[in-house]
Amino acid sequence: MDESKNTTANPVNGQNGKITWKSSLCLVVLLYFYLIVGASMFRATERANTLVAEQEIRKRLKHLLTKNPCVTDVDISHFYNNVSYYLARGVSLRQRFRLDREGGELESIWTPTVSVAFALQVITTIGYGQIVPHTTTGRLFCMAYAMVGLPLMALTLSVFGRSLQGFTKKYMRTLDLLRKSVKQQRALLIVQIFITVCLLIITVVLFPSAIIAYFDNWRYFDAIYFYIITITTIGFGDMVIGDCSKCGPNSWLFFFVFMFSVLMGMGVISLLFSASSNYQKEKTLSVINYSRAG
Amino acid sequence: MDESKNTTANPVNGQNGKITWKSSLCLVVLLYFYLIVGASMFRATERANTLVAEQEIRKRLKHLLTKNPCVTDVDISHFYNNVSYYLARGVSLRQRFRLDREGGELESIWTPTVSVAFALQVITTIGYGQIVPHTTTGRLFCMAYAMVGLPLMALTLSVFGRSLQGFTKKYMRTLDLLRKSVKQQRALLIVQIFITVCLLIITVVLFPSAIIAYFDNWRYFDAIYFYIITITTIGFGDMVIGDCSKCGPNSWLFFFVFMFSVLMGMGVISLLFSASSNYQKEKTLSVINYSRAG
Ligand SMILES: [K+]
Ligand SMILES: [K+]
Incomplete structure (x- = not known):
């Protein structure tokens, strides 16, 4: 103790x-x-x-x-x-x-x-x-x-999230350095956020979905929908990945790559959500405090 | 900001x-x-x-x-x-x-x-x-x-959890007062934990499950299984609550009571899990630190 x-x-x-x-x-x-x-x-x-x-x-x-x-x-x-x-x-x-x-x-x-x-x-x-x-x-x-x-x-x-958070902080600091040197703060911040979100979506959603669509012969949109429903842990189960028609004897490998990628995605999603939740909480409460004071 | x-x-x-x-x-x-x-x-x-x-x-x-x-x-x-x-x-x-x-x-x-x-x-x-x-x-x-x-x-x-945490702290303090006055610390702690867990299970799982079993004409075990699968947000969907055969025109009421009870359950589960996760994290890391030191 x-x-x-x-x-x-x-x-x-x-x-x-x-x-x-x-x-x-x-x-x-x-x-x-x-x-x-x-x-x-x-x-x-x-x-x-x-x-x-x-x-x-x-x-x-x-x-x-x-x-x-x-x-x-x-x-x-x-x-x-x-x-x-x-x-x-x-x-x-x-x-x-x-x-x-x-x-x-x-x-x-x-x-x-x-x-x-x-x-x-x-x-x-x-x-x-x-x-x-x-x-x-x-x-x-x-x-x-x-x-x-x-x-x-x-x-x-949560441990995975903390590791990721460290990486995120380093990444943010690099961006900050960039921002200070150029000094067009507002416009650059929007570009920064845009690039970050694009990178995240490509890494965590679009790339794994493309692999699933290719191996399971799905429409790309269906694969994206399936993947997002999965990493948010909603998991409707109306579509699930099949037995990888193009993998042959390596279907185990495909399954474990899928598992790892889902866990990655869940970690990123939970990090994003906890961050946005903290931000929302602070904002909500500051609004409430403001309305109490006023 | x-x-x-x-x-x-x-x-x-x-x-x-x-x-x-x-x-x-x-x-x-x-x-x-x-x-x-x-x-x-x-x-x-x-x-x-x-x-x-x-x-x-x-x-x-x-x-x-x-x-x-x-x-x-x-x-x-x-x-x-x-x-x-x-x-x-x-x-x-x-x-x-x-x-x-x-x-x-x-x-x-x-x-x-x-x-x-x-x-x-x-x-x-x-x-x-x-x-x-x-x-x-x-x-x-x-x-x-x-x-x-x-x-x-x-x-x-999380806000609901914090409210609940305040309540939990008050409850724990009452238990602590009880414990100090009797001074049989070890045995009483086990009794405390046992009573707390029993109360939680009855309030969050057994009571709502009984209501579902009664209104949907299910086996009690099935209702408990369904309810636990629901409040853990796993939600297999192999069984879902029907349209409350015994409710008549008040099926809306039944639905909203169910919704509220599920949210309650989810709050308690997330509080329990975050508490036990924190405890486990501390324990795991202290073991790791110990093995590094020794
Ligand atoms: K599900
Ligand atoms: K689920």
Whole structure:
């Protein structure tokens, strides 16, 4: 307790910034470990359940077709409602469109990559909802996993944010030097902000979106929308990145590049928001104070 | 600019806490206004689109049934893929199960309540994904809406958190007085933490979940899972609250009670997480410093 009090003065930006990178590394390693533990657990609780669901769909379809060569209105509605029910219980969209190929192999959506992706979706609070736990055990674990994972994620992002803040300060100082030498302060400030925002948007949004659009064969606008919905952690899940048709055996690499890029984006977004939130707060409160005084 | 600098010393907990409540109120009003603007816009861009989608599904089903009294394998697959496509374009789950009643009225899912719910899902980053914009205009607006709404939400929650922090400090001081008088420090601290956590869980999770379970006829466990997934802003969207079968004409009231309770929960969660994150950060860094020293 006493030790921790001594370190609160400037805990993260310790001696010449080395602690920041060391603790960042420790946290990233811890995070990866935590992701793998979670992924394994989810895969273990969910796999059997989804296999049963997929088998059920196939059984229904076969039953319908063999029993009724002449299908009626009621039969189709019944079939349809059944399929919807089982789709909602964890059969993926990809498998949905493979239903006509009856000979295909049964496979659970809880593959290792998908399980890691799910664990990441929980602790980043993105939660696309394409893949969710349906067993009671899985749901209980999911809650517990979030309770530990969320503060961990927040801690990682805040440390990452502080590192970024140091970089930002250096960058701002360079800009300030530029500004003082030219002395056209107002106009140059606007140009500065414009350039900074453009650079940020290109690095954090446009470039990763272009990669996603290329590999997943999406419209560029769709990729940008998907990416922004993801890094803001809204994560609607109406579109998710598929299995990288152009990657071949390197789809793992694509997935991890995507993960890293999303975390980068989240860090920048949280830094931007905390900065603008502080600015707004100060402004709001100064307005309120002014109206109290006047 | 100078004014804002003067207020940074202790900007929110101003004179006897009055500013906190005033600024909270201002922000809540602003937030409600922002929600209504967003809801109207989303409803405007999405409504026609979803009506077309629903009409398409009905047309397909009718076409299938009138053309083929004897339906084949290929026909069903074709029908099914078409329906899936249009379901993915914004027809709600509720409407999905009403398909057999062909005489029912056409209605877009973008009702006023749903539109407000969607706007709230964007700025809280819950994003269930049951209802999403599908038009390019809607998606562009959604991104812009998030860019402004997210810092606004963060600001509101942080001010709310500070108010709560004041309350927490008072509560802790009462507990401390209790502890000093009894002097069995270690054991009592554990009891204190246990009672605090129990009270928090009951107020923030168990009580609202019970209300949801009662009104939506859910299993209590499902309601708790849904509620925790919501207040952590993960928002999978595999389950969402329906239209309150027991509320009758007061479903608006139910919706706003739910909204308020979710915001409360989010505030408490963010306070807890920031506190535990700070604690973890201090601990992690003291461990790192210790290992550097030793
Ligand atoms: K979500
Ligand atoms: K989310």
